[in-house]
Amino acid sequence: MSDFDLVIRGGGLWLAPLGGDGYANADRSPVMDVGIRGDRLVAIAPQLPGTGRVEIDAGGKLVSPPFVESHIHLDSALTAGQPRVNESGTLFEGIQIWAERKPSLTVEDVEERAIATLKTQAQQGVLYVRSHVDVSEPNLTALRALLAVREAVQDWITLQILAFPQDGLYGDPRNAELYQEAISLGVDVLGGIPHYELTREAGVQSVEQIFNWAVQKDRLIDLHCDEIDDPQSRFLEVMAACAIRHDIGPRATASHTTAFGSYENGYANKLMGFLQRAKLNFIANPLINITLQGRTDTYPKRRGITRVKELWQGGLNVSLGHDCIQDPWYSLGTGNMLDVASMAIHCCHMTGQQEMVACYDMITYGGAQTLQLQNYGLAVGNPADLIILDAADPIAALRQRATITTVIRRGKILAETQPAVTAWHGIPIP
Ligand SMILES: [Zn+2]
Known part of the structure; x- marks a missing residue:
């Protein structure tokens, strides 16, 4: 009889950062064997004695905890071009197109697109997802669909659902009521969009109200906050x-x-101290921020992304999201978190070795912290959720957009992908 259900031999394990100089610690990636019994990691050792019913030879490749997608809109995913394409490329044309698409939403439509998107993500190593869902729509169709999806997919992916008042909590007299109904239907996280409320005062009021509800109902909070180039959006x-x-x-x-990227430095530096006291989490969505923002600039043209490097250097938790996959705001998108981290590296000047590693952490451990996941990471006793990448380390994985060769969920192999193979035929030299 085997000692384990599954053993992964000789992988470079990507362990949790230690904090502080932990980012520089070479021992974050020791070569180890991992033993899995049932749905748990039960043993980690350099040469694990015993055998597994199934054994995988990782051959020194990176064995990582799964990717965490901390910010996506599954309700609008895969609707690009419906009913029309966003030609201006702006956030606000996207909101308008989505308003035109919303009346034709059905539960089946949302479920089908959400599950297809989640499968694309899972096969690329994403096993934890936080999805916003628009609750400004009078029938809460998308919300009902995504709450059902959360249950339907729970064996293979963990989904958090967030109530997002796309048109503003106070943008329409019915919206606050719809939002409270969404809370009672069982969302995990409360969202908001203060910069899109009709006035500055309504924006402030919305933030305060959402915090009050979150405390009363014991929910997490994640607001679309200052997603605009306006340096006065505060x-x-x-x-x-x-x-x-x-x-x-x-x-x-x-x-x-994103407005944080446009704040004058004197104000930004003062604010940074308050943020450190507050210990908020931050999510940047570099693919979307770099394309939606800066649209009213000529030259010089702003990057329209928050101060990722400074937040990270200041010890605040930052994670990264895809935000959109083929929707009214972004007709591209693959679900590949390495694309997201790579864009952060470029837009945020995070090209130092520790900075690139930090960007990898933002799609793994940082995301887990944002989602407040318990028992995340490669440690004995944790759920056996892990991925094997066709790369030796995080920087190589980012550079090569490494294939996620094996995705393991709760001890079972969920997906396997072969890296692409090129047959090089060359050109004969005459
Ligand atoms: Zn968003």
Whole structure:
């Protein structure tokens, strides 16, 4: 009889950062064997004695905890071009097109597209996802569909659902009521969009109200915050104040905060101190930020992305999201988190060795922290969720967009992908 259900031999394990100089610690990737019994990691050792019913030879390749997609909109995924293409490429034309598509949503339509997207993600190593869902739509069709999807996929992917008032919590008299109905239907996270409320005052009020509801109902918070180039969009300071008042910083996340990239440095430096006190999480969506923002600039043209490097250097938790996959805001998108991290490396000048490693952490351990996942990572006793990449280390994985050769969920092989093979025929030299 075998000692384990599954053993992975000789992989370079990507362990959790230690904090501080942990990023520089070469021992974060020791070559080890991993033993799995049932749905748990039960042994990790350099040369694990015993045998597995199934054995995988990792051959020194990177064995990593799964990717975490901390910010995506599954309700609009795979609708690009419906009913029309976003020709201006702006956030606001995207919101308009989505408003035109919403009346034709059905539960089946949303379920089908969401599950197809989740499968694309899972086969590329994403096993934890936080999805926003628009709750400004009067029948809450998309929400009902995604709550059903959360249950349907739970064996192979963990899905958090977030109530997102796309048209503003106070943008329409019915919206706040719809939002509260969404809370009672069982969303995991409360969202918001303060910079898109009709006035600055309504924006502030929305942030305060959402924090109050989150505390009352014991939910996480993740707001689309200051997703605009306007340097006067300053709802991040309101989020920091609410997080400090309620003392719930790590349970709250500021998504996008692209205006932070346009703030004058004197204000930005003051704000950074408040953010460190508040201990908020941050999510940047580099693929989307670099394309949606800066659209009203001529030259010089802003990058329209938050201060990822400075937040990371300041010890704040940053994760990265894909945000959109073939929807009214972005007609591209593959679900590949290495694409997302690579874009962050480029847009945020994160090209130093430790900086690139930090970007890999933002799609793994950082994302897990944002989602407040328990028992995430490669440690004995944790759920046996892991991926094997066709690369020796995170930097090589990012450079090569390495194939995720094996995806293991709760101890079972969920997906396997062969790396592409080129047959080189050359040109004969005459
Ligand atoms: Zn978003």
